[in-house]
Amino acid sequence: ETVLTQSPGTLSLSPGERATLSCRASQSVDSRYFAWYQQRPGQAPRLLISGTSSRATGIPDRFSGSGSGTDFTLTISRLEPEDFAVYYCQQYGNSPWTFGQGTKVEIK
């Protein structure tokens, strides 16, 4: 099983600031099958990024993904009020599909 470890657990930032979220895998992940999701309170997860760097339909370009092998990053260039939420990374290339434990981006 590929364990995904996200850091930091919580990120305290102000609107307009840049957010950098990290996800480290316990073994190499095929970059074609790495994703990021956003979850707001009381809502279902929403796909942001698939294939490490491809934005899903309707996702603004302030969200970007990068990485390879065991280290992946989600960057939010300028935080908007609606971006304060929990973010999960995921590998979906091999069973069992696994998620990171989440990073909460909160308003400072």
Add this chain to the structure above:
Amino acid sequence: QEQLVESGGGVVQPGGSLRLSCAASGFSFRTYGMHWVRQAPGKGLEWVAVIWADGSTRNYADSLKGRFTISRDNSKNMLYMQMNSLRVEDTAVYYCATDRGAAAFDVWGQGTMVTVSS
């Protein structure tokens, strides 16, 4: 509009059973694999099970130990999860989600809450 709607959640005693349903609309359901993902209160996402588009292959999280069965009816655009021998630790919101291969889990339902409590 692509949509998934879960139902069937509720309160059940330990050892009991529940059957969750997920109704799909707005896309070619029979073309895609489908997953169940759960989220315990205040916790992160946990993958539960997958079924291939034609139903030929199913995989489960090891933690389920054979208690859950995923199935689908492509003629009705429906996904199911039969949950038996439920435990307190199965308490969670259960989501269904599409699997479009390289496109990851791009459509999610709103979730259905399962509470296992005596």
